[in-house]
Amino acid sequence: MKVSIITVVFNGVSTINHCIESVLKQDFDSIEYIIIDGNSKDGTQEVIASYGSKIHQFLSEPDKGIYDAMNKGIKLATGDLIGILNADDFYASNTVISEIVGAIEKDNADACYGDLNYVDAQDESVIKRKWISGKYKPNAFLMGWMPPHPTFFLKKKCYEKLGDFRLDMGSAADYELMLRMIYKHGIKPAYVPSVIVKMRTGGVSNSNFQNRLNANKNDRKAWKINGLKPYPFTLWLKPVRKILQFI
Template identity: 60%
Template sequence: MKVSIITVVYNGAEFVRNCIESIINQTYPDIEYIIVDGKSTDGTVDIVQSYGKKVSRFISEPDKGLYDAMNKGIRLATGDVIGLLNADDFYRHNRVIENMVATFQRTGADAVYGDMLYVDRDDTKKLKRYWRSGWYSENAFLWGWMPGHLSFFAKRSLYEQYGLFRLDMKSAADYELMLRFIHKNKVKLAYMDEVTIVMRAGGISNSSVGNRLRANREDRLAWQLNGLKPYFFTFWLKPLRKLKQYVSKPPARPDV
C-alpha cells in the first residue's frame, strides 16, 4: 500500500524541518512525500530543496489559501492512501504510518483516524490539549463528534468519488469534508487508539465568542451544503465536547 503524505506551507522556515524529519524518518518504506509551498520568502524553499529526492514532489507557487494548497497536493498524489501534515506539526513517533497501514489492512477500512496532541508552540513538551477522538458510532456527528483532521487518513478513491475541500468554506472546510465522507456517505472507518499527530498551538482559534459564532455559522453551512439535517443542539455540542480536551491527559508515548 503506497501512502501519500502532503505538507502545505507558507513562510514556515521556523518549523518545517521538524515536520519533514518526522516524515522521512518513518519506518514504513512506501511513502510519497509531497510539499506544496505558497511561494515562501523566508527560506522555506531552500530548506525543502536541501532534502533532495527525499521529497517526492515539490511545488512553490501562489495559492488561494490552505485548502487550495491541500487540494493541489491531493491532485498530485498517486498513493492508495492520503494523509495531511501541516508544516508546524509532526508525527509523534516513527511508526505512525506503519501502524496506520496495518490498521487499514486489518480492518478493510476506507479511512483511519487517531488522536492528537496540541503543545506549546516553542516548547513542545508543554501539553496544551489532548484530542482523544475515540471510537466512532453511527450518527456521532449529530452529537458534536468529529475526528482530528490531521489524524485522518483516507483512501485516494474517496477524494475521487466524493470530492476535495470546498474553497467556499473557511475554517470549517475540514469539518465539511469529513462530514461529507463519514456522515453523509457512510465510508467505513477504523480508529487507531493512539496519539498520531503533535500540533503546535496556534492557527484559527474558536476561543472568543465572535470566533465561535463564526465557526457555528460555518458548521451550519456544512450541513446545509450536504442536504443534511442536524439536531438543534448539534452545533453547540461540538465546542462543548472540546472542553474535556483541556483537562484530559494522554497515555505515555509507546516504546518505539
C-alpha cells in the same frame, strides 16, 4: 499500499524542518512525500530544497489558501492512501504510518484517524490539550463529534469519487469533508487509539470568540450543503467537546 503525505506551508521556516523530519523517519517503506508551498519568502523554500530527492514532489506558487493548497497536493498524489500534515505539526512517533496502514488493512476500511495532542509552540514536551477521538459510532457527528483532521487518512479513490475540499467553507472545510465522507456517504473509518500527531497551539478557528462564531456558522453550512439535518444542539456540542479536552 502506497501512502502519500502532503504538507502545505507558507512562510513556515521555523517549523518545516521538524515536520519534514517526522515524515522521513517513518518506518513504513512506501511513502510519497509531497510539499505544497504558497511561494514563501522567509527561507522555507531553501529548507525544503535542501532535502533534495527525499521530497518526491515540491510545488511552490501562490494559492487561494490552505485548502486550495491541499487540493493541489491531492491531485498530485499517486498513493492509495493520503494523509495531510501541516507545517506546524509533526508525527508523534516513527511508527505512525505503519499503525495507520495496519488498522485500515485489518478493518478493510477506507479511512483512518487517531488521537492528537496540542503542544506548546515553544516547548513540545508541554501538552496543552488532549484530543482523544474515540471509536466512531453512527450518530457521532450528531453529538458534536469529529476526528482531528491532521490524523485523518483517506483513500485516494474516495477523493476521486466524492470530491476534495470546498474552498467556500472557511475554517470548516476539513469538518465538511469528513462529515461528507463518513456521515453522508458512509465510508468506513478505522481508529488507532494512540496519539498520531502533535500540533503546536494557535489554531485559526479557536483564536477568539468571533472566530468561534464564524466557525459555528460554517459548521451549520456544512450540514446544509450536504442536505443533512443536525440536532438543535449538535453544533454547540462541538466547542463543548473542545473545552473538555483541556480537562
